[in-house]
Amino acid sequence: MYTSSDNAARMDTTNKLRSKAATIGGSSAEDIPKNVAPPAQNKKSGLMLRVVSSVTLISFMLLTYAMGHLYYALFLLWCSFKCYFELIKINKIERKEAKIYLQSALEWYGPIGFCFYLTPYTLIRRVLVDNDSLNDFKNDHSLIYNIMFTHHSMICAMLLIFGLVLFTLSLEKGAYRYQFKRLGWQIVCTMVPISGGLFFGYYVFKGYFWVVLTNGSVMCNDIMAFVFGKTMGRTKLIALSPNKTVEGFVGGGISTVIFAIWVSG
Numbered sequence: 094m095y096t097s098s099d100n101a102a103r104m105d106t107t108n109k110l111r112s113k114a115a116t117i118g119g120s121s122a123e124d125i126p127k128n129v130a131p132p133a134q135n136k137k138s139g140l141m142l143r144v145v146s147s148v149t150l151i152s153f154m155l156l157t158y159a160m161g162h163l164y165y166a167l168f169l170l171w172c173s174f175k176c177y178f179e180l181i182k183i184n185k186i187e188r189k190e191a192k193i194y195l196q197s198a199l200e201w202y203g204p205i206g207f208c209f210y211l212t213p214y215t216l217i218r219r220v221l222v223d224n225d226s227l228n229d230f231k232n233d234h235s236l237i238y239n240i241m242f243t244h245h246s247m248i249c250a251m252l253l254i255f256g257l258v259l260f261t262l263s264l265e266k267g268a269y270r271y272q273f274k275r276l277g278w279q280i281v282c283t284m285v286p287i288s289g290g291l292f293f294g295y296y297v298f299k300g301y302f303w304v305v306l307t308n309g310s311v312m313c314n315d316i317m318a319f320v321f322g323k324t325m326g327r328t329k330l331i332a333l334s335p336n337k338t339v340e341g342f343v344g345g346g347i348s349t350v351i352f353a354i355w356v357s358g
Contacts, residue, residue, distance in 0.1 A: 143319070147312075154308065158301070165304065166216060166294030170208070173290025177204050180282040181275075189271055195263040199276075202259060203283045206252045211288060213241050215295040306356050313352040318345025 157168040181200060190196055222230045222238070231238050240248065264272060296303040322341025330337040 147316075151312070158304070162297050166297045169294045169297070170290045173286040174204060176286040176290075177282050180286065181279055184278070185275075186271070189268055193263055193265050193268060193272060195259060199256075199260060199263060200279065202256055203279050204287050206249075206256060207283050207287050208291065209252070210249045211291045213245055215291040217241060218295075306353060309356060310349050310353050314345045314349040317348035318342060321345060321348075 154165075154168065157164045178200075222242070260272075260276060293303075293307060318337075318341040320341075321344025322336070322338045325340045325344070326338030328339040329335060330339050330342055
């Protein structure tokens with residue numbers, strides 16, 4: 094049986110251990126929050142930031158839409174570059190990146206080179222330039238014509254070789270595995286968004302219907318997934334994005350299909 098003096102000694106020891114732990118943590122025991130819910134103000138500010146950013150992006154999109162096909166195609170290309178730089182941040186280790194020579198140059202070299210490779214097949218197609226009855230682009234701008242069409246394949250091959258040389262020069266001892274993994278990830282991130290932006294830009298010249306269908310579907314999915322997730326979301330979707338829910342994913346998908354059928358009809 095424990096006596097009152099034993100209990101007092103045990104309580105004193107426990108209090109000392111708690112004080113020591115609080116001192117190591119840099120705060121007192123009373124300052125340590127226990128199961129404190131995030132304030133409602135943070136949620137409201139996050140919602141307001143989302144609304145303002147969405148309205149700004151949609152307004153800028155409509156502005157470029159009104160300016161003409163070329164400006165809207167360039168806007169889509171800019172969006173693809175922004176998407177690329179967001180994707181390559183995944184699994185990026187700043188401590189290792191700081192030691193790698195020419196890493197920033199490689200991050201820009203890939204998408205710019207790939208954009209140059211795809212441009213004659215998307216935005217500036219040779220068949221359209223050669224059959225232009227208003228402008229004799231081949232003779233009036235012979236240098237650009239030769240770069241973009243006549244010697245395009247050879248220039249792309251030289252750019253590829255130069256890129257490999259640049260990557261080889263950037264290799265640092267002890268970081269080979271990380272650098273090759275980053276190179277593979279950068280190639281994937283370059284091919285998907287950059288090609289998407291260029292081909293969507295090409296379809297802009299075929300009619301604004303494709304622009305309204307694709308961009309409208311994306312906006313509808315994002316907005317409705319947010320609405321369904323906030324109102325009915327209960328089941329977490331993936332650990333990578335803890336705010337995403339299965340209900341929001343399903344609701345956004347169904348809403349997008351309905352929107353696409355309505356626009357197409």
